[in-house]
Amino acid sequence: MFFNSLNRKRRNKVLVVDVGTEAVKTMLFERNTENNNLFRQKQACSFRQKQTRLLTANTEYFENINYKSLEVFDYALAIHKEFLLGRVLINLPYNILKAKILNSSLIRKEKNRIGRREAISIIKNILNKTREELSYEIALEYGVLPEDVYFVDLDIAEIRIDGYKVPSIKNYEGKFLNFEIVAVFMLRDDYGRVVKILNERCIKNYRLMHVSRCWSAVKLPGIERSALLDIGGQNTDIFIIKDNGIFDIKRMPVGGQIFSDSLSYNLGINKKDARILKEDYAEGKLSIDVQKRISDIFVNSKKEWYKNLENVISEKFLPPNIFIFGGGSSLFKKIDFSISDTERVGHIAGPHIRFITPKDMNLSLECRDKKLGQAVIDNPQYVTGFLMYYYDVYTKAKEF
Template identity: 35%
Template sequence: MGDKDFLVLDIGTEAVKAGFSGKTVFRYYDRFGVFDSRDFERDVVGKALFGAIKDLKAERKPSLLALPPNVLRARISSYSLEIKNFRGDIEREILKHNQKEVSKAFFRESGILPQELEFLGQLFLEQKIDGYRVPFFKGYEGRKAEAVILSVFSAKEDLNKYRTIFRKLGVKILKIVHPAQSLTAVFDKRDGVFLDVGGELTQIFVVKGGELQEIFDFPMGGRDFSKALSETLGLSEERARILKERYSLGAMEESSRTKMNEIFADVAQEWYDNLRSKLSNFKGLLPQKFFPFGGASQLPEISEVLEEEYSLEILKNPQEINLILLSNAQKEH
C-alpha cells in the first residue's frame, strides 16, 4: 500500500496533524482547557479531524492513527522464562506473562484495572537464550529465555471513543500505532535521546546501541509556554499560542523577542528540570546527542537549555516527524 492509499493522522492534545499524498495540514482544536471533558473527543477532536480530512480531499481514505500520548501508552519491559522442560510456544508464553506484568505496573501507576486495558501490540526488541542473543526463540534450546518487549496499549474506554468518532466520519482505521514502533528504523538506528515535545506532554525515547532502550514522559509541553504568555500579557490562550508560534519562527523584532524570552525563561527551566529528573532514572551512560521534535521543540528556549549540557541536532520539519514515524510504521508492519 503506497502513501497515496492511506491517510496519516496524528491526534495530539492541542491539534490534529494530517498527511496525505505528500501534503500536510494542521488543525488546532477550537477550545482550550477541556481535553479531559466527557464530550471533548466527539465535539472538538471530531470537528478538527473532519476539517483536516476535508482540507486534504481524503474523505473515506483508510487511516493510520496515533492517539494523544496520554491516551496511547508505550512501555519497555523485560521478562524471562525457564524453558528447560517447556514444550509450548515460548514467544506466546512470554508475551502472555509480559502483558500481565505491564498491566499490573500500569494499574499501580494509574489506577486503571488490567481488564480495562487493550493491548495493540507487543514487539520483541531483544531475545536471548542462556544469555546469547537469538533472532527468535523457535528452534533454539537452553535453560532460560529472556526478552525485552515494547508494549503499546490504551484504556478500552478511550479507544472506543476514538473508534466511534472515526465510524461517524466514515473513515476506516488501518492501524493505531505509537511513534516508538518505528523510531529506530526512521532514524537508521542512530544513538541519541529523542524528545517529542508536544502540547501537554513530552515523551523521551532513549536509543543506545541502535536499539530503543527506554521511554519516559512528563506532563509539560508547548501549552505551558502559551499559558505563561496568556497570564503575563492578558491574552486569550489561542492568541498566546499564535504569538508563540510567530516567535518560534523568528517572525518578530528583537525587542519583542527579548520580552518573549524573559517570559519563557522560567517555564523552559522547569521543563528542563523535569527532563533531567526523568533521565536520571536511565541505567547507564546516556547518549550525548539529543534530537528534539514536535511543534514546541522549535521554541528557542528548548534548544538553549539543552545546549547547556548536551549536543543538539536540529531536525528538518520537526513538527512533522510523528507523521513520518506513522507512515513508516505501515511500511515496517
C-alpha cells in the first residue's frame, strides 16, 4: 500500500525538459489530484485555477550542445529518474525537432452546405496531401527518403471559406476553401533515438512539443498581432502571430552566444567565462567602468544581430507588437533593444517592444518556496517551460 501511494504521488508529477542550443532547462510540476474534475470543464481558462505547484527549476549549460542534443536530453532524464513515472513534456532543438506553416486550398464543385461526412473527407484529404508534399520537400532538403520523415503533429490552424475565417468547415457553405496547417516533424532516425531513450528509462507517458503550438494557452495584450522572439544561445526563433493564430515561423542563426563569442575574442577568455561575464553584465553586477568596456565590445555584435533580424522580418510583415523572451533576452533588455536614430537598422525600431517573463503570463501557480519563486517568475528563460506545461493542461481540458 505504501508503494502504491508513492507511485500515485510520482504520477502526479510533470517533468518539462527543454533542450536548447546552449542549455537544458528542466522544471518539475505537481498537479493537484483533488482538482481532477478541472480537466472535465469546458471553459478555456479553467486551467488557470490554482491546481499546480512548481517543485524545482534548473538550467545547465553545455558546450557544442547541437552535436549531443539527445545525450543532453538523456542526462536531464537521468537526474530526475525518480519522477519518470509521471508525465514528461519534451522540447528539442531545431536541428532535431522542426515546425513549419503550410497553406493548402481546395475548390468545391458546388457551393452548398458542407455536411459531416464531406467535412471529414475534406480534412483527411487536405492533411494527407500536406503530409505527402512536405515529406518530399524535406527529403530533397536532407537527402533522405520521404518515408524517413516522422510527423509529430499535423494540425489545421486556420480555415477560410470564400475568404471568411471560420472555426470549422462543417455546416458552412462555400466553394473556395483555404487551410493554414502547422506541421511539427523530425527525421525518423532521430525519432527512433528519442523513443529508444524513453523506453530505456521506462517512460510511457510523454509528449513531444514545439513551442509554436503552445501560445494559444496564454493571453497577452497585443499578442493577436505580434512577433514573438525566442532568443536562444545559437539562434533566435521567431513566431509571427496574426488574428490570434500562428501565421509564420522563422528562424535566424544568431542568438545570445554572439555576444559571448565577442567577449571571448576581445578579452582572450574562454567561452564559459565569457558567458558568465555576459550574464553578470546583464544583471548589473559589474562596476561602471567594466560595464562601459563591455558595452563598447557589444556594439558590433548588436548591429550584426539587428541586421539578421531585419533580413528575416520584412517590413511588409512587421507586426505592431514584438514580445521577447528566452535565455538571451535579459542581455537585450540591458543593452536596450531599440536602436537610436544614428544606429537604426531599417525598420526594426518601429513596433512596440515588450520583454516577457513567466510573471507576465498571468498564470496561477504555487511555488515550493519563496526562493524558487523569485528565481523563476522573473526569469525569461523559463517562459518556454511554462508554455509547454500549461498548453498540455489546456489541450487536455479541451479533449473533454
